[in-house]
Amino acid sequence: MYHSVGDCSDDPYRITVSPDRLEQQLDWLRRRGLRGVSVADLLAAHSRGEGRGLVGLTFDDGYADFADNALPVLRRLGFGATVFVLPGRLGGTNEWDPLGPRRPLLTADVIRRLADTEGLEIASHGLTHVDLTLADDALLGAEIGGSRALLAELTGRDVRGLCYPYGTVDRRVADAARAAGYGYACAIDPGPLTGTFALPRVHIGERDGSWRLLLKYRLGGFRRRPVTLTGAGPVAAAR
Template identity: 75%
Template sequence: MAASVDPVGTGDLPVTGRPSVPRPGPPPWVAMYHSVGDCSDDPYRITVTPERLGLQLAWLRRRGLRGVSVAELLAARARGGGRNLVGLTFDDGYADFVTDALPLLRRWGCRATLFALPGRLGGDNAWDPLGPRKPLLTADGIRRAAAEGMEIGSHGLTHVDLTKADDLTLKTELVESRALLEELTGVRVDGFCYPYGTIDARAVDAVREAGYAYACAIDPGPLTGPHALPRVHVGQDDTSWRLHLKHRLHRLRRRPVEGL
């Protein structure tokens, strides 16, 4: 999706004599995934089977769309392109990203952003009281995903609701998680994803001040912007027809994004 930016240089003026202000572009279409595997016990609807993910990626390619990381999508939009790109994100850093998602992404020529929890490497989804324990990636797993061309972003240290965190915890979750991931991969970490999708102005400001270039939420409403990007949940029930509707409705229902 191309951003609606007026091609006016810094020194140019429109006929009114007033400086032109670029209009915010339509929100980028970013799909939100979590786990890829057995979804027979899935109370939070966070899991898609490998078969379903493969069909969803195939649907993208049939429509002339390609899944990319959020960083790649935003960079393309900044250049005035990206019309055929869709952001793919996988939250929490489940171990099945490497075993089940990565081969499918490779097969369909797609890339994605993996939002990991460096404070829980090799652990599990202890923050979910219901459902099965799902193992998280180890340090080696995250390095392998990065080596395969996936963008690694931060999901915080330990999956804390930032809107309920005190000032010290908030800063630690943002700053230390980024530093650990950069040390782990040797690559700059530009992206953040809010645990639980919950945000407020204080959390958004803290993410910006921590130096992240962008952050993903779910439905940020009036806080929508580069540090509160809306996303679309994609689950096991999303057939081709449901994806078609979600793709069309996202542009109509979400707020424009300033600067994109």
Template identity: 70%
Template sequence: MYHSVGDTTDDPYRLTVSPGRLARQLGWLRRRGLRGVSMADLLAARARGGGRNLVGLTFDDGYTDFVDLAVPLLRRHGFGATVFVLPGRLDGENAWDALGPRKRLLGEQGIRVAAATEGIEVGSHGLTHIDLTRADAETLRAEVADSRALLSELTGTDVQGFCYPYGYLDQRVMDAVRDAGYSYACAVDPGPLNGVHALPRIHIGENDTSVRLFLKHRLHRLRRRPVKGA
């Protein structure tokens, strides 16, 4: 699980990784015979009984630096990824991060560029990045179902993936995502929830050297239950 790629000098939430660090992390995967792919490609391979050498790479929030900085590095390594975007904040900023810094979000053109790039999947992060567990029924429907419809129209593709803002979900939210037609959904630590609509992920940041990556990779397999249906 990645977020922004760029300058890490002002990064109070530790959500940014520098281009140099990302390049080294992707190289670490490649040297171990692992290949980064989109979540859709990973789950499709798992459904066929394969995918042991694949790693799903995700980038939350849909910052412009995904297209500008992450995609060239991914292509250099022959990797793919999924970027989760916010169609309710096109060309906007990450206003939900109270401490900043402000970063630009992808607009229509940037999302189309990402969707047209080989190996890159565009998924929904909701409309506006709110805590869906606190949303009323109408807001939840709009954030989940309407965002999928808007992205499908924008990209000309069937949007398969959803990512819960902040990683927050409960049974009601997960049911809404499944009922909206998403094939899968990504969380962070889904707790007791399980299945392809509650996929756990590992946060990766600027401090993750090769040693930390190795430990996170090993510990993740020990801490997480096997995902049912994936």
């Protein structure tokens, strides 16, 4: 789980990695025979029994620096990824963060171009980055279903993935994601809800060098205990 890729000098939430550090981290995967792919490609490979050696890479919030700083690294290594964007804030900034600098978000034109890039998946992060577990039914429907419809219209492609803002999810929100037509949804540490509509992820930051990456990679499996959600079978969550 990545977020912004750029200047780390003012980063109170530790969500930014520098381009050089990103390349070091992804090269660490490559040297171990692992390949970064989108979550959709990872799940499809798992369903065919071909998921070994694949790592799902995600970039949350749709920061503009993904196109400038992350995409060139992914291309050099031949990796794919999923970019979770906010169609209600296209070309805006991360106004939901009370601290730190305002970071520009991807525009509609750039998202269309990214959607046509081989190996990249454009998926939803909701409309405006709100905690969905606190949303009433009307807002929940707009954030989940409305964002999927807008992204499909923008990209001309089916939108299969959703990422819950702040990683927060409960059964009501997970069931809403399934009912809206998504194929999967990502959280962070969903606990007993872990499954296709609450996939756990590991946060990666600027401080994660080789030893920290190894620990996160080795220990990650202990945090993943797949269970069955309503209407969805268990899934081995991506590392």
